[in-house]
Amino acid sequence: MRLIELNNKNVNNALRLFQESLDRNEMLYKPCTKEKFVEIFLHTKAKGQVNINIIDENGRAFAGGSYIIGAERAFITMIVVDERVRRQGLGREILGALEDKLRKEKNIKKLEIVFFNPVALEWLIPGEEGCDHPNAPGVDMSSGAYLFFKNCGYRDFAVQNSYFINLQEYHMPKWVETKRAGLRNQNITFTLYDGDNHCGMGEMIRKFYNPLWERDILGEIQKDDGGRPILITEHMGKVCAFAGPLDVQESGRGYFAGIGVDEDYRGKGIAKVLFNCLCEHLKNIGAGYMTLFTGENNPARNIYERAGFKIVRSWADMCKEIRDSSND
Secondary structure, eight states: OOEEEOOTTTHHHHHHHHHHHHHTTSOOBOOOOHHHHHHHHHOOOSTTEEEEEEEETTSSEEEEEEEETTOSEEEEEEEEEOGGGTTSSHHHHHHHHHHHHHHTSTTOOEEEESTTOSSOOOEEOTTSTTOEESOOOSEETTSHHHHHHHHTTOEEEEEEEEEEEEGGGOOOOHHHHHHHHHHHTTTEEEEEOOTTTOBOHHHHHHHTTOHHHIIIIIHHHTSTTOOSOOEEEEETTEEEEEEEOOOBOTTSBBOOOEEEEOGGGTTSSHHHHHHHHHHHHHHHTTOOEEEEEEETTOTTHHHHHHTTOEEEEEEEEEEEEOOOGGGO
16 A cells, blocks of 8 residues: 555545545544535644645545644544455554654654544534534544554543533523522622623633633633623632633534633532523523533533533543654
């Protein structure tokens, strides 16, 4: 098998392999137009992002990966092999070639299949027509890819569960109102962020050491027009928790970047109330559904499940250490 770099001349073969795999229900990813496929795999958006894509010159196999310059980890995005030539070692061969290219890059010490991959692929919620999620948080554990990567030396290091709720069926539980009233008696209230009346948002967000939240939350409030609304919990003007931003995506999905509570205010039930307020706000501004994911062992899952969210898929975060080829 002769492997070459993916480019505009042979991208149709990669797109065909991708689409045929979707048609066989082997992957949950959302179908792509050629323009969208080219944008995802051949163009880069994140600062310092490099995509590495290789394809068999006869269009029988395709592999994609990426990394951020200077980082110690690279990411495997996808391995697809034509159904007619499977079990002939092509999958292992093209994965090995991709790994070789990635391990030659400076600083990279391991390969991962996780949600941090800058090549984000939308996927469709099983059984919920038209409902999608913006990024797959690992390898679908019910797919053939899961065993393939295990057999190629990748190991699980976490399990992520994807959750779904139909917001048209959501109603604020009575216990939330009761809890909210109790917090109000402590001068803790729930409202939308207002930079003129609230303080401490930046300090709180930075304490979480979450670059995605810094981008999605602080990035919004720093916009000239104030950005998208952020739902917060405040104590006498000080921001002590956040959820949002409040937005409805084209598919009808209520946007969800995350929820965080300042460590000084934990243990009061704030997160439970704030999350239900978020669901209510998103429903009121027209969202039809919500999706999110969290770790199997993350206590936050209790918040989501109590609000009525159901697990629709489980994903494995997988990793493979890179050996120094000079020692082989």
